[in-house]
Amino acid sequence: MTSSTTAGLSAADFEKFREFFYKRTGIQFTESKRYFVDKRIETCIKQAGFPGFNAWFSALRLSDRSGLLQDLINQLTVNETYFLREDYQFDSLLKTVLPDVLAARGGAGRMTGPVKILSLPCSTGEEPYSIALRLLEEWDQIDHVDVEIHGADIDSTVLDKAAHASYGERSLQRVPMAWRAKYFAPVGAGRYQLDAGIRGAVTLHQVNVCDTTSMRSFRDFDVIFCRNVLIYFDELSSRRAAENLYGAMRPGGYLFLGHSESMSRISPIFTPSRLPEGIVYQRPSGGPR
């Protein structure tokens, strides 16, 4: 894209861009992602009104137009998800993890502070809202225990959508009809908006999991879902993300990764636990090893 927005990036431009984006976000694109990256950069350049890659890239690096970077992040992070995805992990949450959390914290009625759950990246909200729905519908302790649910993502656009919580059929395909009738209201054009009470129960944050400074405000989570994001990072950024997740958890807290991800190849700081429904990772409860 040395002269126009349709010619694609030169190899040198791609390298420059890849290095820049990695330093800012920890996300590294391989050569196999060239087409994907080129198309989305083209979109950013067109939307911002630049004549070509060089002018856009200079502004991105040198100017204070921070919106350019956020637009780029929004274009380059993949956000497709749906309600109750990989819900065997939600089964683990209800059957094994939450009972263990309650026991470790002294039991319902004696706990100091709510059970805290973080969904990261939360994309357009399907995961944290799925957690909320399953707790409300299926967890027999929900009337006795306060639960605080947080969602976080690097992408500001998806967070806006998560706050609005309006979904189409594709997102809702796995939601039982009874739940749909109870918690969603049709808003036209085949879309349904989630009940305001549940929307209001999930706090949304913008954060980069690789950024230690911004992750510093996340503390004392009992459970974190961080599924299918570490695969985007190189080894070093994955290690940093793992460290930041560790810092965000209570000792003994549980971390769920995507089914194809393994912490053992990233960092030794978590202890793997085999639950009936699969592997989960724990921050050791006995203080630093």
Added chain:
Amino acid sequence: MGLVRRDHQPAEAKAAPPVETLLRQLDDPDPDCRREAALGLDGVAEAVPELLARVGPETASTVRDALLTTLAAHDTAEVAEALAVHLASDEADLRTAVAEALATMPGSMPAIVPRLLEDPDHDVRVMTAMVLADLAHPGSLTWLADMIRQDPHPNVVTAAVDALLPSLGPEHTELLRDAVRRFPDDPFLRFTVEAAVG
């Protein structure tokens, strides 16, 4: 009881403490405080000597891992050299943690690999094979093949074979069989190779 929302809106990111404060916190008695200080010094070049000095003496593995994560981001020859010293440590946990960190330093490791391959301590060469197993560098497979072909110690050759296994191709079959022929009295090497190439 039930789902609750926190009183305040999404938390503002807390500003990182000043570098001087973080450097002091590296010596805090609380391991969590030391760990956070080590992570907080990411990208602070002047902190590198202080961080390096604490890798060996640190007793809490979580703190040591944080030190290594921050140091590995300084992918320079100086950091790689200083960390590689610990590949000879008597502490297995330290050796392994450092090897994992070095494997995330593709910029600086290539410069020191040739020296590590010649290290007189065969345990260091074993750890070097472990680093090469995970190092994202086009030379890794060549170095591992060189170790298999040339290293005089069977443990090193076995470690290199192990490291090569995930990338094994037909072109390596004769290399591995030669290794078995070089060490006919090493049953573990024979077993490893037979399991790999039949």
